[in-house]
Amino acid sequence: MTTGLLQPIALTIELATVATIALVIIATPLAWWLARSRAWWKEGIAAVVSLPIVLPPTVIGFYLLVVLGPHGPGGALARLWGAQTLAFTFGGLVVGSVVYSLPFVVQPIRNAFAAVGDRPLEVAATLRASPSRAFFAVALPLASPGLLTGAVLGFAHTVGEFGVVLMIGGAIPGRTAVVSTTIFDYVETGEWGAANALAAGMVVFAFVVILAMIAIEKRFAHRRP
């Protein structure tokens, strides 16, 4: 395999790893709140988080281009280190990936927290565990299969991202040219051998991810109440 093919693969893995870490950090407290809160407007927040499931990537890409650009908050942030825009940067792709994949991570974690229920937390409270200790020592371990599912889905969904990257990436080798957009470029320019090598790799990857999801499901099935 040539370095031409390895570069987008390495970049894609790097992007998916960073995005997954960010996703789990953001999604876990959000999912906890969604699962436990009694606020009447929480389903409104849940709906906002879920928007990327329905919206075409072009809508997300378009708004990200505006938000990350020099006239949006992304541009204001970028000026802190003398840049103009967050578009066309690795950081911009991470932001895009987090927005785009958030519902796929929040949903399984929220379901897992909801399945834990009130009872183990009440028991923890009677044993004088503080709320934060109850969360880290009881709720989080019980919900760990949901976290694992969310992380795998977030990683896979980021790898499979195309439209958003195409719109805010600028196809810079080694920085924003990920596997999915590189396949697009190869197909557009008639380099089908290279396109096929990457595309076949994606098929294998997707197959492994789905098998892993099934394995997680089976492994933890007996823990369900």
Place this chain on the structure above:
Amino acid sequence: MARRNLLLILAGLLAAAGSPALAGQTQVAVAANFTAPAKEIAAAFKDKTGEEAALSFGASGQFYAQIQQGAPYQVFLSADADRPKAAVDAGLAVADSRFTYAIGKLVLWSKSLDLAKGDETLKANAFAKLSIANPKSAPYGAAAIEAMIKLGVYDPIQPKIVQGASIAQAFEFVDTGNAELGFVALSQLANVTAGSRWLVPAALYAPIRQDAVLLKTAADDEASKAFLAFLKGPEARAIIEKYGYTLE
């Protein structure tokens, strides 16, 4: 009764899907730089003949790859001469239908920098991002690379280049301010007054001869042939020149 109507509608849809194009309509694949003039020409064509030209816009390379795979286009307006010629050589297009409909001009455009002396702006290199169209699939992108190499600025600028999938996306990157400047087609700026522009001297890049060709699938299609004839005519030529192209 309702069911019978539904069946009739379904049958009609199937019949429509089965035929490559409707009578009196031609499917035209248009290089993205020619978007605005093509729309005007299609409107004038409809006024004059009553026939319709359905336009699709994209990068020339993208269209050529699709045409090789049997995409249902009938006319191909490329941004170069190579791909229409390759289509003829591959037996995908009608040989004697090929002609140059426009000669394109490359422009450097910015909304934040003063480009009164564009070559000096490029040499000064005081910007973060410069957008071009993908040089592998879009001729204007290839011309931009050629011009930068001739100016001797390509190596220092190269890490700052961002690529759009077509010249339309290269334009959009500058328009949204995400790239400070970019190489676009003069035709894209025909209705734009914002920003500063530098017409790239013709000596810096090979002429962008844009060829049109009739695809084999439409060799006998009257609407497609009429559209190509109209494209050669005085009304279309006036529109093409208005957008800053030169003609043969």
